[in-house]
Amino acid sequence: MNAAPADQIRLLDVQALDVRLSQLAHKRKSLPEHAEIESLNKDLTQLRDLLVASQTEESDTAREQTKAEQDVDQVRQRAARDQQRLDSGAVSSPKDLESLQREIASLAKRQGDLEDVVLEVMERRESAQERAAELTERVSSVQAKADDATARRDAALGELDTEAASVTKEREIVAGSVPADLLKLYDKLREQQGGVGAARLYQRRCEGCRLELNITEVNEVKAAAPDTVLRCENCRRILVRTSESGL
Numbered sequence: 001m002n003a004a005p006a007d008q009i010r011l012l013d014v015q016a017l018d019v020r021l022s023q024l025a026h027k028r029k030s031l032p033e034h035a036e037i038e039s040l041n042k043d044l045t046q047l048r049d050l051l052v053a054s055q056t057e058e059s060d061t062a063r064e065q066t067k068a069e070q071d072v073d074q075v076r077q078r079a080a081r082d083q084q085r086l087d088s089g090a091v092s093s094p095k096d097l098e099s100l101q102r103e104i105a106s107l108a109k110r111q112g113d114l115e116d117v118v119l120e121v122m123e124r125r126e127s128a129q130e131r132a133a134e135l136t137e138r139v140s141s142v143q144a145k146a147d148d149a150t151a152r153r154d155a156a157l158g159e160l161d162t163e164a165a166s167v168t169k170e171r172e173i174v175a176g177s178v179p180a181d182l183l184k185l186y187d188k189l190r191e192q193q194g195g196v197g198a199a200r201l202y203q204r205r206c207e208g209c210r211l212e213l214n215i216t217e218v219n220e221v222k223a224a225a226p227d228t229v230l231r232c233e234n235c236r237r238i239l240v241r242t243s244e245s246g247l
Contacts, residue, residue: 001229003182008229008240010178011186011198017171022195024164033153040146047139054132061125068121072114079107182229182238189237198238201230203246209235222247 082104086097175183190197199208204218211234213221221241224230230239241247 001181001185002225002227003179003229005226005241007177007179007182008238009242010174011182011238012200012240013174014171014178014183014186015190015196015198017167017174018190018195020167021164021171024160024167028157028160031153031156033149033156036149037146037153040142040149043142044139044146047135047142051132051135051139054128054135058125058128058132061121061128065118065121065125068114068118072111072118075107075111075114079104079111082107185229186238193235193237196237198240199232199235201239201241201245203244206232206235206237206239208232208237208239211235218247221245
């Protein structure tokens, strides 16, 4: 294949722009905010699960407390009725009187036990409320950090996308000035060679594979016509000659 030396040199400009686009794409994927947001979202998921559990516990203990307080109230009312009967003298039989007194004593003990249950439930409810409040604050704090990281990521992505659009436009312009057959070969090689399809020959060294040409290869390059499109014998990339090739 033949191409004017100027066209071959312009191919290096296309290559430089393609490298920049690859760098921008890599930077876009590897922004530190990506990992930061992922970590924060994991923390949020765990904290929200814990918060739901605490809220559920608080709700359950609230119902348990209500039920326990109702039980206490029922026992208290029954004891009050029995005490009223006892105080009114309505019970005259010694046997019935003794039975009523035993029942009042039993109810007093039962009331005391139930009040202890109420206190124990209230303590568990208070603990669940405190835990839920703490977790709510932690969720808010982590969410704020996640929002900040997301904003920073979006801003960085916006800058990278703007630069990529500018480089892409410039690449279209420069590539449009390169002969179609040369550009087609370059694109094919670039895809095969990890993003580098053309390399400068600098001081007898291919900048694609970083290997220096041997004497035979140097003589072949010297003997080639200026418009001959050369290929590196080692990496097979297009080898572009410049004034700094050392020939």
